[in-house]
Amino acid sequence: xxxxxxxxYETSVRRKxxxxxxxxxxxxxxxxxxxxPEQHGNALPSSRYMVGRGVKRKLSECEDxxxxxxxxxxxxxVLDLCLDKLQSCQRRAEPSLHRSVLLANTLRQIQRExxxxxxxxxxxxxxxxxxxxxHSPELPPVPSDRPSTPVAALSSSLxxxxxxxxxxxxxxxxxxxxxDVGKLPDLLFGSFEITNSTSYLTDLQLDDxxxxxxxxxYDPSDFSVLACPPPRGSSGASLGNDYNLKAFSTCTxxxxxxxxxxxxxxxxxxxxxxx
Amino acid sequence: xxxxxxxGNDVQWCFSxxxxxxxxxxxxxxxxxxxxxxHSGELLATGDKGGRVVIFQQELxxxxxxxxxxxxxxxxxFQSHEPEFDYLKSLEIEEKINKIRWLPQKNAAQFLLSTNDxxxxxxxxxxxxxxxxxxxxxxxxxxxxxxxxxxxxxxPVFQPMDLMVEASPRxxxxxxxxxxxxxxxxxxxxxxxxxxxxxxxxxxxxxITDRSFNIVDIKPANMEELTEVITAAEFHPNQCNTxxxxxxxxxxxxxxMRASALCDQHSKLFEEPEDPSNRSFFSEIISSISDVxxxxxxxxxxxxxxxxxxxWDLNMESRPVETYQVHEYLRSKxxxxxxxxCIFDKFECCWNGNDSVVMTGSYNNFFxxxxxxxxxxxxxxxxxxxxxxxxxxxxxKVCTGGKRKKDEIxxxxxxxxxxxxxxxxxxxxxxxxxxxxNNLYIFQDKL
Numbered sequence: 001x002x003x004x005x006x007x008x009y010e011t012s013v014r015r016k017x018x019x020x021x022x023x024x025x026x027x028x029x030x031x032x033x034x035x036x037p038e039q040h041g042n043a044l045p046s047s048r049y050m051v052g053r054g055v056k057r058k059l060s061e062c063e064d065x066x067x068x069x070x071x072x073x074x075x076x077x078v079l080d081l082c083l084d085k086l087q088s089c090q091r092r093a094e095p096s097l098h099r100s101v102l103l104a105n106t107l108r109q110i111q112r113e114x115x116x117x118x119x120x121x122x123x124x125x126x127x128x129x130x131x132x133x134x135h136s137p138e139l140p141p142v143p144s145d146r147p148s149t150p151v152a153a154l155s156s157s158l159x160x161x162x163x164x165x166x167x168x169x170x171x172x173x174x175x176x177x178x179x180d181v182g183k184l185p186d187l188l189f190g191s192f193e194i195t196n197s198t199s200y201l202t203d204l205q206l207d208d209x210x211x212x213x214x215x216x217x218y219d220p221s222d223f224s225v226l227a228c229p230p231p232r233g234s235s236g237a238s239l240g241n242d243y244n245l246k247a248f249s250t251c252t253x254x255x256x257x258x259x260x261x262x263x264x265x266x267x268x269x270x271x272x273x274x275x
Numbered sequence: 276x277x278x279x280x281x282x283g284n285d286v287q288w289c290f291s292x293x294x295x296x297x298x299x300x301x302x303x304x305x306x307x308x309x310x311x312x313x314h315s316g317e318l319l320a321t322g323d324k325g326g327r328v329v330i331f332q333q334e335l336x337x338x339x340x341x342x343x344x345x346x347x348x349x350x351x352x353f354q355s356h357e358p359e360f361d362y363l364k365s366l367e368i369e370e371k372i373n374k375i376r377w378l379p380q381k382n383a384a385q386f387l388l389s390t391n392d393x394x395x396x397x398x399x400x401x402x403x404x405x406x407x408x409x410x411x412x413x414x415x416x417x418x419x420x421x422x423x424x425x426x427x428x429x430x431p432v433f434q435p436m437d438l439m440v441e442a443s444p445r446x447x448x449x450x451x452x453x454x455x456x457x458x459x460x461x462x463x464x465x466x467x468x469x470x471x472x473x474x475x476x477x478x479x480x481x482x483i484t485d486r487s488f489n490i491v492d493i494k495p496a497n498m499e500e501l502t503e504v505i506t507a508a509e510f511h512p513n514q515c516n517t518x519x520x521x522x523x524x525x526x527x528x529x530x531x532m533r534a535s536a537l538c539d540q541h542s543k544l545f546e547e548p549e550d551p552s553n554r555s556f557f558s559e560i561i562s563s564i565s566d567v568x569x570x571x572x573x574x575x576x577x578x579x580x581x582x583x584x585x586x587w588d589l590n591m592e593s594r595p596v597e598t599y600q601v602h603e604y605l606r607s608k609x610x611x612x613x614x615x616x617c618i619f620d621k622f623e624c625c626w627n628g629n630d631s632v633v634m635t636g637s638y639n640n641f642f643x644x645x646x647x648x649x650x651x652x653x654x655x656x657x658x659x660x661x662x663x664x665x666x667x668x669x670x671x672k673v674c675t676g677g678k679r680k681k682d683e684i685x686x687x688x689x690x691x692x693x694x695x696x697x698x699x700x701x702x703x704x705x706x707x708x709x710x711x712x713n714n715l716y717i718f719q720d721k722l
């Protein structure tokens with residue numbers, strides 16, 4: 001079962017060229033040959049000062065200053081850092097659900113505290129800020145007043161980045177977009193799910209998969225494939241409540257068309273991956 | 276200060292070996308991500324970010340030097356996991372080895388489980404030191420002989436050959452985790468094991484790869500309500516029905532698999548009430564437990580959070596029986612550590628063979644040992660400067676304020692890029708393996 005991977009006693013594994021290859025001996029078999037103290041001696045060179053990941057040494061001074069700040073400013077600093085980190089979470093090479101949850105909790109806690117103190121600035125029960133899907137240009141911009149939920153805060157700050165218009169905030173009519181608010185936590189936390197080819201259709205809503213693709217150029221009938229029910233015997237995803245898919249729902253449900261839809265999908269994926 | 280080491284009043288730790296490249300330019304693939312001794316301590320496995328596993332074997336003690344324990348030399352190296360690409364999310368599934376766990380040895384071969392974020396593999400490591408020679412129809416190099424030239428018959432015999440160590444994947448356990456796997460733990464029944472990701476724990480049979488049982492699921496119906504993730508899980512060393520899992524909120528839940536198929540209801544909940552005087556914006560983050568380990572006896576368990584190590588008696592849920600501060604001087608630096616992301620570092624911890632001493636890592640390539648019996652602790656450093664063979668490690672001290680004494684290091688001089696996240700202790704002897712970013716240090720006590 002499985003391939004035989006015969007490794008002789010002394011050889012090492014060579015990695016692909018994109019990563020620096022190990023020397024002829026296994027890289028962990030290189031005994032250090034220390035003849036004397038290293039060049040830094042006892043004094044620690046300045047480069048070893050408190051440097052995290054690309055953070056300047058100045059930070060350690062900043063930190064002490066942080067403790068001198070009045071409490072609301074400390075809190076604001078932490079809040080800003082939190083939002084920064086949550087935004088950059090999505091762009092990281094190694095997204096971590098654990099980290100995101102901790103950041104979101106910190107954010108929630110700060111916002112709860114601010115709301116308790118806030119008083120007249122915050123309405124009693126503000127409606128959640130509806131968010132717009134990134135690539136639907138016909139929808140109005142997100143309101144820029146302070147949102148009530150931390151996730152909505154994230155979404156509005158994320159989406160406002162994409163928004164060029166400086167229009168004043170307007171309350172969106174409750175419509176199909178409000179369903180998207182519920183999906184935002186999924187977008188934040190849902191992107192950590194590792195999918196695989198057999199289960200992606202059960203675990204994800206289909207429109208999440210294709211949200212990066214700018215569909216404005218295409219003829220809706222080309223997307224009949226999206227409305228096809230998940231084929232591989234799974235009973236998971238339901239498509240009925242997805243606004244985006246309703247617009248494209250022209251597919252017939254005969255099995256031969258279904259098969260053709262799948263073949264189209266595979267073909268599209270193949271092209272995307274190869275390019 | 277002599278003798279103030281872990282393991283009693285008289286243990287002095289000496290440098291033994293260091294593995295890995297010397298230069299400071301670290302290739303990312305060489306970053307060590309896990310270290311584990313096997314059950315006898317003869318083998319030491321490491322996994323790295325490049326998906327490779329390297330196993331070291333301890334040489335037999337030589338009769339010439341009874342004062343020295345055997346050295347660890349490379350025994351086997353293999354590529355355990357390859358990077359995969361999730362086309363739909365445009366995300367790479369890292370090949371980094373998150374954990375390695377050895378199975379108890381049952382026959383001549385050794386078995387270990389290694390896992391990345393998504394897939395667990397069972398590897399068989401076996402030795403071959405003989406090969407059959409003297410075939411009738413084949414030459415020694417494998418070419419087939421012309422049958423007409425065969426005039427006699429002989430029986431092939433096994434002849435000795437140079438030792439060859441083979442690693443082969445025997446089982447691949449995949450497609451059971453939607454989130455990143457953080458722990459694996461082999462059950463004491465040696466038939467099953469658990470794997471834990473951020474939100475779920477699955478129970479596997481070592482023989483069956485296409486099915487696993489979900490035993491814990493903390494995923495909320497509405498992901499917006501998600502506030503807690505699973506950070507580590509482990510089976511009890513003796514009771515095959517018991518396991519624990521820790522969370523990002525600083526709680527540990529002990530579950531009994533006999534109670535129900537889905538262990539969402541814990542049998543015990545271990546949580547220490549927060550000290551209100553220490554409350555800050557980062558209280559929750561630093562309470563997140565990064566590692567949980569049962570003692571060998573099974574009576575205690577140890578948890579590691581950002582600033583401390585706690586020992587819990589399984590019979591008492593309300594608070595730990597012992598708490599050791601690893602680097603309390605960082606408490607006033609939490610904001611900077613938050614900004615540079617160090618506050619999210621996940622340190623591991625380990626017990627010594629007789630559960631009298633615990634060890635964990637810190638920054639600046641420091642690691643700490645806490646002797647539970649003698650109530651002593653020591654800070655040591657894994658560095659090239661103290662790498663002369665059999666040189667005794669000098670205890671280090673961090674100056675927290677005021678005048679810095681000679682040989683002390685001030686908090687602001689600590690190098691936060693040099694972190695020791697992974698350490699391991701030999702199951703019987705005082706031999707420890709400490710992983711810096713890309714080097715593996717082996718220390719032993721002075722005999």
